[in-house]
């Protein structure tokens with residue numbers, strides 16, 4: 052009954068249906084008469100039939116457009132009579148078009164009413180745009196697809212007083228008075244680009260300015276635009292930008308190409324940031340930072356994302372995607388580039404461990420659920436749903452593996468060839484791999500399967516588990532970096548049978564078959580293997596390492612990623628042992644293996660504090676859930692908490708000593724040494740507070756009182772977040788009083804309350820929806836309060852009374868009417884429902900059905916629900 056009344060989701064778009072555009076647009080002239088209530092847009096562009104379109108020489112000139120009003124059309128300057136074009140809800144089709152001509156389309160749009168934040172909208176009184184992937188069609192009629200590249204000239208007209216600053220892509224080529232208190236500014240971008248890279252910004256803004264001289268000696272003006280009150284928080288983004296520009300020259304030989312590079316920081320933004328040509332638009336949370344308002348993690352994220360968007364200027368803008376199935380062409384490559392940038396600016400090992408942790412928690416789960424798709428997907432209903440960890444983070448791993456298979460030098464040759472061969476083109480993932488292969492001579496034929504097959508391979512025991520629509524899998528080409536340790540913990544030279552020795556101590560073994568064996572010569576006693584060093588391939592490893600081997604690797608492996616991995620495996624094994632006891636109703640083991648190991652790591656003062664902090668970090672619920680065959684939330688939560696408390700008890704003295712010795716005394720600076728010390732000290736504090744010991748909670752309060760920076764202040768709240776102590780309430784109240792009027796800071800406070808493992812959390816979250824500073828239209832507020840509850844609070848979201856599920860279903864439905872893109876993120880909280888034990892499985896299924904039965908659902912949410920409720924193997 053429920054299923055029958057559900058609206059069918061729109062038909063999917065398929066990769067194999069790609070056809071080249073029937074018409075090309077070489078140049079477009081856009082004029083905006085900006086008004087929040089009704090903005091008039093006049094778009095004039097030259098079109099010509101695409102000689103490469105082939106098959107269909109009489110295809111009409113079809114333009115995409117949505118939410119366009121008062122439309123008028125002219126061809127070569129003459130108004131087009133009604134019978135010469137057809138308007139539907141989503142298209143404008145010119146009947147019998149000439150081979151070439153100039154089309155002028157005028158229309159009216161309503162930016163202030165645009166709450167979906169796609170197209171032209173108003174954020175804190177400032178006009179701004181978001182066009183990727185298909186937002187340009189909400190601005191005007193146009194062939195809104197990435198393989199139509201045009202040169203843009205843009206004239207912005209607006210009230211001079213309310214909107215003194217008018218920005219668009221490229222170079223400013225004119226400005227003047229427009230009468231009636233209005234003014235205009237004209238911009239020209241000489242680089243042909245797809246419509247998704249168009250941007251405009253208009254408002255009362257101020258800029259932090261600087262400049263950068265490129266390797267070839269050109270001076271580029273740098274501007275970060277924001278509301279005047281925020282200028283003192285733009286310095287870190289500016290320093291990050293200059294570092295990114297220099298790094299891309301040195302590491303990839305890529306120079307910036309316009310005279311100006313601008314960043315605008317928007318309060319309302321669905322995603323992290325956007326690489327519009329010459330005018331990046333950022334979510335303000337990824338620009339604004341001052342030591343008292345932003346944590347060390349915020350500083351690192353800003354550096355990484357500023358780099359990421361800047362790097363897109365080549366990987367994405369100069370060479371772009373032919374169609375949206377190729378999204379990873381630009382995103383996987385650009386994530387790889389930003390990860391390398393962050394590794395060169397900070398600690399490579401810390402950066403790698405953070406990337407591996409994220410990949411295994413988020414992407415492995417995606418690959419194991421109904422949203423599983425290849426790095427290059429085969430079909431989608433709503434492309435917004437495919438900005439995923441598979442396309443981004445697994446896409447970056449796929450680039451990283453090619454880097455390993457080719458060697459850094461050959462990889463650089465390949466990238467150089469790719470940019471030279473395809474500059475100014477819209478291309479495919481295959482074109483990318485072909486360039487690497489042609490430049491290096493390395494055969495990447497089998498490797499291409501990483502783009503087409505979904506799923507996480509398991510190395511050693513079994514094959515890759517099936518994913519929806521792909522029951523059979525062919526073997527991947529897997530580069531497995533391998534080492535062998537001798538009894539003293541030293542790396543052995545790895546010499547393959549038949550080779551002259553001695554070989555290198557880490558070897559990248561190429562696995563191409565379902566089974567492979569490698570025989571090394573000259574190895575005496577049984578060595579301990581260190582497999583998948585540096586996480587060279589995004590696979591699940593199953594090895595026959597004993598507990599003693601793991602402890603040995605945790606202490607001795609020369610590869611820092613595998614040292615960390617060994618400690619994590621021991622941690623997971625302790626949690627699983629406790630989980631089995633919990634599920635069987637038996638008493639939980641009192642002395643889990645991990646306790647002594649962690650006390651030892653904490654006490655090892657010679658080791659890097661940041662790496663020690665990562666090594667003692669408990670595995671998160673998402674990762675643990677991925678290791679289980681069926682998810683039993685109660686057993687998992689009980690077991691993890693039990694092991695964390697055991698570690699805190701076993702390591703108490705060491706944790707306290709470490710905490711006291713590491714407290715940073717100097718004034719705050721975001722230097723690696725301070726960041727590492729804060730990370731480890733705050734991790735120790737968290738363990739100490741896990742026992743609800745009043746002395747530990749007093750330490751957290753004292754830290755909060757003394758903190759001169761947000762990292763330590765927030766860490767104090769994190770440490771007491773789950774306790775029942777009255778000090779918790781006091782600290783949260785003080786934090787709120789201090790930061791009430793700073794939305795980005797208050798977001799941290801919302802998120803902590805939403806992730807608290809406390810019985811009253813859902814009631815608290817419901818009441819915070821009515822907090823005077825909560826705003827249900829702002830994506831950052833929703834992500835902090837509602838999405839953190841849904842995606843990061845396992846005990847509360849999965850509460851067995853079904854209240855958490857009902858709440859998230861209700862919020863998804865309400866938000867879908869406002870902002871479908873963010874509503875789809877909330878709906879994704881149910882993606883693992885089939886893996887849960889009863890009653891949670893049925894309760895989640897019911898919540899999904901309830902969402903699915905809502906009339907008028909967006910394609911975004913409808914696609915997530917449909918994939919979840921469809922049967923799959």
Ligand code: PHE
Pocket residue numbers: 181183184322323324325326359360382438
């Ligand atoms: N292309 C952006 C990035 O990764 C992400 C984005 C996608 C932003 C869609 C907005 C909308 O850098």
Ligand code: ZN
Pocket residue numbers: 359363381382385
């Ligand atoms: Zn990107």
